[in-house]
Amino acid sequence: MCQLLGMNCATPTDITFSFTGFAARGGLTDRHADGFGIAFYERRGARCFIDSAPSSDSPIADLIKRYPIKSRNVIAHIRKATAGVVELENCHPFMRERWGRHWLFAHNGDLLDFDPPLRGDHLPIGQTDSERAFCYLLERLNGRFGLREPDNDALFEAVAEVTAELTVFGIFNFLLSNGRCLIAHGSTRLYHLTRQWPFTQAHLVDADVSVNFADVTTPDDCVSVIATLPLTDNEQWQAFATGELIQFVEGRVHARRIVPIPEAVQQRNRANMSVL
Amino acid sequence: MCQLLGMNCATPTDITFSFTGFAARGGLTDRHADGFGIAFYERRGARCFIDSAPSSDSPIADLIKRYPIKSRNVIAHIRKATAGVVELENCHPFMRERWGRHWLFAHNGDLLDFDPPLRGDHLPIGQTDSERAFCYLLERLNGRFGLREPDNDALFEAVAEVTAELTVFGIFNFLLSNGRCLIAHGSTRLYHLTRQWPFTQAHLVDADVSVNFADVTTPDDCVSVIATLPLTDNEQWQAFATGELIQFVEGRVHARRIVPIPEAVQQRNRANMSVL
Numbered sequence: 081m082c083q084l085l086g087m088n089c090a091t092p093t094d095i096t097f098s099f100t101g102f103a104a105r106g107g108l109t110d111r112h113a114d115g116f117g118i119a120f121y122e123r124r125g126a127r128c129f130i131d132s133a134p135s136s137d138s139p140i141a142d143l144i145k146r147y148p149i150k151s152r153n154v155i156a157h158i159r160k161a162t163a164g165v166v167e168l169e170n171c172h173p174f175m176r177e178r179w180g181r182h183w184l185f186a187h188n189g190d191l192l193d194f195d196p197p198l199r200g201d202h203l204p205i206g207q208t209d210s211e212r213a214f215c216y217l218l219e220r221l222n223g224r225f226g227l228r229e230p231d232n233d234a235l236f237e238a239v240a241e242v243t244a245e246l247t248v249f250g251i252f253n254f255l256l257s258n259g260r261c262l263i264a265h266g267s268t269r270l271y272h273l274t275r276q277w278p279f280t281q282a283h284l285v286d287a288d289v290s291v292n293f294a295d296v297t298t299p300d301d302c303v304s305v306i307a308t309l310p311l312t313d314n315e316q317w318q319a320f321a322t323g324e325l326i327q328f329v330e331g332r333v334h335a336r337r338i339v340p341i342p343e344a345v346q347q348r349n350r351a352n353m354s355v356l
Numbered sequence: 357m358c359q360l361l362g363m364n365c366a367t368p369t370d371i372t373f374s375f376t377g378f379a380a381r382g383g384l385t386d387r388h389a390d391g392f393g394i395a396f397y398e399r400r401g402a403r404c405f406i407d408s409a410p411s412s413d414s415p416i417a418d419l420i421k422r423y424p425i426k427s428r429n430v431i432a433h434i435r436k437a438t439a440g441v442v443e444l445e446n447c448h449p450f451m452r453e454r455w456g457r458h459w460l461f462a463h464n465g466d467l468l469d470f471d472p473p474l475r476g477d478h479l480p481i482g483q484t485d486s487e488r489a490f491c492y493l494l495e496r497l498n499g500r501f502g503l504r505e506p507d508n509d510a511l512f513e514a515v516a517e518v519t520a521e522l523t524v525f526g527i528f529n530f531l532l533s534n535g536r537c538l539i540a541h542g543s544t545r546l547y548h549l550t551r552q553w554p555f556t557q558a559h560l561v562d563a564d565v566s567v568n569f570a571d572v573t574t575p576d577d578c579v580s581v582i583a584t585l586p587l588t589d590n591e592q593w594q595a596f597a598t599g600e601l602i603q604f605v606e607g608r609v610h611a612r613r614i615v616p617i618p619e620a621v622q623q624r625n626r627a628n629m630s631v632l
Binding site: 205 | 398400403405406443446453503
C-alpha cells in the first residue's frame, strides 16, 4: 500500500516541514520504499519530481527537503508496490493536461479487475490500476464537459459521480488537483487538518522536528494538509468519514459529501487493508 | 533566444558531462538565464526537471550535474525569454501524453503570428509560441494516425510534413521525442555528433572539464548529441543544413531530409537571429 500527502493553500506555501516527516516513511520510519513523487503547482505551471529510489534516501527527496518551493497545491505519494513494477512510469503523482491546465492524481489502494475500455483521449503509460483510474476519470470529465472547462462546483459534482463508480472496485483513497482546487477522497483511511490564524507550534511524528507556524506566517495564510496518517502528534487531525469526498479551495474545505460505498465492498476493503 | 541540447543513445547513458557545459551557458558563459529544463526517458517513464532560475545557479541543475540519470533519450533547454513571462509554465521541454507514451518538445526560435485554432486535444498551459507549436503538432499527428500509434518511419514522414507548415512562421529549431526516437530540426542553427567505438577524449567549451569516453563505455555504446552550438572543442560537430530534419534511433542517424524553407523566410530568420 502507499501513503498520500496533499496541501492546498490560500497563499503560496512551502511544504518542507510536512514533506520531511512524510519522506521518512519511505524506508525509514515505515516501509513505503518503492519510489515516491511530489508535484507542485506554481501559477499555471506544475513540476513533478519522481524517483524510483526510496524517499528516505533519494537525492531528489533530499533536494525537496532543502529547496523550499512555494505552491498553493501540492500532491505527494510514497509507494509500496502492489501493482506494477518498481519503475518510474509507475510512480505517482500522474500528470496530464486538459483544458490548458495540468491535472495531477495520486492514489492509495487497489482497484481489483478495473480495466475499462478507454477511448484514447488519455491512456496509461505504466501498468498501475491507479493511472488507469486517472485516465478513466479524465475521459469521463471530457465526456461531460467537452471543451468547456468546469468550475470548482461542477468539477466536484462530476468527480463525486465518477468516484461512486470506481469505489466499488476496491480501496480508492486519492488526491486530485487541477491547480485551482484539491479534491481528496477517503475510502478507507485519510486525515486532514486546516492551519489558520492564530497559528501554533507543530511537532512531527516521524522526526524530532518542530516548527512554530506563528513565526513564519501572516494572518492571511490558511493551509489544509491531507495525509494517509497524521504527520504531527500535537494537532487535531480529522479523519475522513468512510467514502467522504472533500474539495479544498484557498486552503479551506469548500465542499464535502459522502460517496456511499456498498457494505460488501467496505468489508472486502477492510480485509485487504489488513493484509497489505 | 534559447539553446537546445538533445541526446539519443543505444544504451542508457548519463548526460552529466554535456549538461555541465550546457548549464554554464545559462548565466555563466552565456546569457540564457531565464529558466531551464531537462527531461529524461527511463523505460516508458519520463521525468522533467524545470526551474525558472538560471541553470548556472539553480539547485535543480546542480542536482542533475551530480546525480547521473541514465537515459536513452534526453531533451534539455535553457531559456532567454523572448515570448511569454519568466514563469515555470513557459519552461521547456513541454510534456504531453499520446498513445500511452510521454512526448517531449523543446524549441529554439520565434514563430511570428502563429496562432492556429486548436481542437482541444492538447492545449497550451503557458503563453509561448513554442508550446502552441507542440500542441498543434500533436493535434496533427492525432488527426493523421487516430488511435494507431505511428512507427518511427511513419512518424518521421508526418513530422516532416508539419515542420514544412510551421517553418514559414519563423525560426523553428526543435527537438522532439516519444522515448523511442529523437527528431531534431535545424531551421537556422543546430549541430550534432555521434560518439561510437573507438571512443576518444572530449573537452568542454564552457568549462575546463574533459572525459575519456573510452574509460566509461563499451563497444555497444553509441550516442548522438545534438546542440545549438558545439559543446566540445576537440570533436567534429556537424552543422544541420538549413531546414534539415534528422531522426535519431538507437544513437545513430536513422532518417534525414531537408524541409525546404522559402527564401524570404530564410532572410527574415537571418535578420531576426542577428537581433536576438
